[in-house]
Amino acid sequence: MSDAPPIICWFRQDLRLADNPALTHAVESGKPVIALYVHDEFSPDIRPMGAAQKWWLHHGLTDLAANLQTLDCPLNLKSGAAEDVLREIIKESGADAVCWNRCYALGEQNADRAIKAWLKDDGCEAKSFAGIIIHEPDQVRTGSDRPYRVYTPFWKNLAENMQVRAPLPAPGAIKTHSGNLTSDSLDHWGFLPTKPDWSAGMANAWEIGEKAAHKQLDAFLADNLHDYDKARDNPGADCTSRMSPYLRHGHVSPHQLWHACQDEGRMADDHARTVWMKELVWREFSYHLLNHNPRLHERNFNARFDHFSWRRSQADLRAWQKGQTGYPIVDAGMRQLWQTGWMHNRVRMIVGSFLVKHLLVDWREGEDWFWETLVDGDPASNPAQWQWVAGTGADAAPFFRIFNPILQAEKFDPKGTYIKRFVPELIDLPAKHLGAPWNAPEDVLEEAGITLGETYPYPIVDHKKARQRALDTLAEISGKSAGDGS
DNA sequence: CCTGGAGTTGTCCTA
DNA sequence: TTAGGACAACTCCAG
Numbered sequence: 001m002s003d004a005p006p007i008i009c010w011f012r013q014d015l016r017l018a019d020n021p022a023l024t025h026a027v028e029s030g031k032p033v034i035a036l037y038v039h040d041e042f043s044p045d046i047r048p049m050g051a052a053q054k055w056w057l058h059h060g061l062t063d064l065a066a067n068l069q070t071l072d073c074p075l076n077l078k079s080g081a082a083e084d085v086l087r088e089i090i091k092e093s094g095a096d097a098v099c100w101n102r103c104y105a106l107g108e109q110n111a112d113r114a115i116k117a118w119l120k121d122d123g124c125e126a127k128s129f130a131g132i133i134i135h136e137p138d139q140v141r142t143g144s145d146r147p148y149r150v151y152t153p154f155w156k157n158l159a160e161n162m163q164v165r166a167p168l169p170a171p172g173a174i175k176t177h178s179g180n181l182t183s184d185s186l187d188h189w190g191f192l193p194t195k196p197d198w199s200a201g202m203a204n205a206w207e208i209g210e211k212a213a214h215k216q217l218d219a220f221l222a223d224n225l226h227d228y229d230k231a232r233d234n235p236g237a238d239c240t241s242r243m244s245p246y247l248r249h250g251h252v253s254p255h256q257l258w259h260a261c262q263d264e265g266r267m268a269d270d271h272a273r274t275v276w277m278k279e280l281v282w283r284e285f286s287y288h289l290l291n292h293n294p295r296l297h298e299r300n301f302n303a304r305f306d307h308f309s310w311r312r313s314q315a316d317l318r319a320w321q322k323g324q325t326g327y328p329i330v331d332a333g334m335r336q337l338w339q340t341g342w343m344h345n346r347v348r349m350i351v352g353s354f355l356v357k358h359l360l361v362d363w364r365e366g367e368d369w370f371w372e373t374l375v376d377g378d379p380a381s382n383p384a385q386w387q388w389v390a391g392t393g394a395d396a397a398p399f400f401r402i403f404n405p406i407l408q409a410e411k412f413d414p415k416g417t418y419i420k421r422f423v424p425e426l427i428d429l430p431a432k433h434l435g436a437p438w439n440a441p442e443d444v445l446e447e448a449g450i451t452l453g454e455t456y457p458y459p460i461v462d463h464k465k466a467r468q469r470a471l472d473t474l475a476e477i478s479g480k481s482a483g484d485g486s
Numbered sequence: 487c488c489t490g491g492a493g494t495t496g497t498c499c500t501a
Numbered sequence: 502t503t504a505g506g507a508c509a510a511c512t513c514c515a516g
Contacts, residue, residue, distance in 0.1 A: 143515060150493065150513050233495080282494080349495065388494085400508050401496050478509055493513085
């Protein structure tokens, strides 16, 4: 063999060249590099990606491959259980080292451990890095050496002790493995929808890739960070950073965001900056919870809810999913999700509260739907936030906190900008009626060309009654101890 | 081990 | 009109 044994750089939730510790390690090892992405739906306990995430991933991988190609490094694509794929490539290439950035969902984490063990047994170097979150979940502990279950002390701990390493530069050159490996074709993975192709709205809403992530970040820092704390609640204004899908797929790292925000600090209001950083730390907290509760998307964090009898109403679930509840703010949110693969955070809370409290449908139905339809569907943040809204989670909203979809619309979308964008059949209705169109006078509805029950649905539940039903039902399990639960 | 303060995002009723 | 308290109780966490 003329070539030295190569090193495999295994890409996962880190589709970027800059601030990628595994890639930097591979390059600095001096060995020829094999860049690899494995589409793994086969290892035990892997949760298959939702359709919207796959759509994003298709373009994300295209972007990563193009970026690597500028350094003459091909990206190899393989489908299969990661363990099998790695064995095969090691055999084929003679690689004697593998490196990657750690993942934290159950299936991925188990695969990590198993792979690391056999690589070492086989005399292969195996190195994993912290790349997708800032703090390893094991490292953040309470004073009594336990995992945090409440956000604020978690935040305080990090705010006091946070040392975020400086982001690594993208490699300037990569010594590439010269052997020929067979790569799958991305097109054959079928990540793009065809019948029907529902992706037009998403393609319109997003530019995908590492460069696009930084473009979006820079625009946010320049235009919207300074009053993020106030403007973020207005879904019509689009003032949030929209970093979530880039983070989820790793086009950008939380370290980069943290430092970019710090650097911008002189220009930005300190409170606004802190509020945004807290959001980043919520993501860390979610991964912390996931790590200590591997079934976070399946099991109530609070076991008291294990015997709660959720309503099983396919009709209600359907209406919610399709944005046909008759509550404009809820429907606007669900349609934004369907069309663009994303929903404004304020509205996520409103629709979540509506499904769980007004309709009393199991939060897991909502979490599943979000997982399927969000481009940022995250293994940690998605279940953690759903459990928070449902009241089953860590540090959760109390059961009596029920968002009033009429008030929320009036308060946060007072001009109806957001609602009219996604519920165009209400476009001619005066803003003051957009919270509750059924209360608008007949002639106003007529003038706006709206016939309730035909052009737009009647509300599927009455707010007041649904609220009372939720309070009564949820009160049954409040105050009763769930026993030990372990 | 004990103590005390506190806990992401709300709503509604009453005075 | 507006401001304040009730809505539950529990567990978490630091000192």
